[in-house]
Amino acid sequence: MSILYVNRTVRIKTTQNIISEKSPVEGLPLRQWQVNVLILGPNGDESPAYIFEKCIYRLHPTFRNPIRTKIEAPFALEEKGWGEFTFSISCFFLRGAGEVEFLHELTFQDEVYYLDFNIKVPCHVPELRRVLELTGPVPEAVAPADLTYKTDMEKWIQKLLASDEELATNVVNKIMHHPAVAREVERKPLDECFVVDLRQLPESLLWDIGDYILNEPPVK
Known part of the structure; x- marks a missing residue:
């Protein structure tokens, strides 16, 4: 992915x-x-x-x-x-x-x-x-995006749910350090709680997270 x-x-x-x-x-x-x-x-x-x-x-x-x-x-x-x-x-x-x-x-x-x-x-x-x-030239796409993207997303979400604290923390850090996410967080008051839906994240960030999770060793 x-x-x-x-x-x-x-x-x-x-x-x-x-x-x-x-x-x-x-x-x-x-x-x-x-x-x-x-x-x-x-x-x-x-x-x-x-x-x-x-x-x-x-x-x-x-x-x-x-x-x-x-x-x-x-x-x-x-x-x-x-x-x-x-x-x-x-x-x-x-x-x-x-x-x-x-x-x-x-x-x-x-x-x-x-x-x-x-x-x-x-x-x-x-x-x-x-x-x-x-x-200019563009590399050939590896796979049909929609089906692979949705299937792999289900896989890495399941792996994330079963993961240890370190993997989950690393994923959260990837999300929070993305420029678009960081800019939105800066606009929020420090004492305000909010929830981020995965569907709100930039698609490139989701691909990056999925690639990272699926290539991590399985939890023992």
């Missing part, structure tokens, strides 16, 4: 220029800037990063509404300002297949510049495989 991954390069591209509006800070002109999330093809050609279903920008807290969610590739963010700063962009793969986070530095030295990031993209999800094929 191992997850297949394929390598891709994501490009965070920025364009910026000085505008005529008066800057609130003397000596620092006001600039219009835009950031796009792109993916590179085998020949280095750029295209919108359709592997993601949404991207969340976390700007400097001095911005009005500093957390911005974009749901349409290339997830363009347009803003204006006078200062340089570094911010994070969380990008979520299609069909809940996981997420990646990029740190992007906004600078004003060049009118157009970019940062490239090499990432591993899970390709066991049919919809994600289809868009990955637009930007």
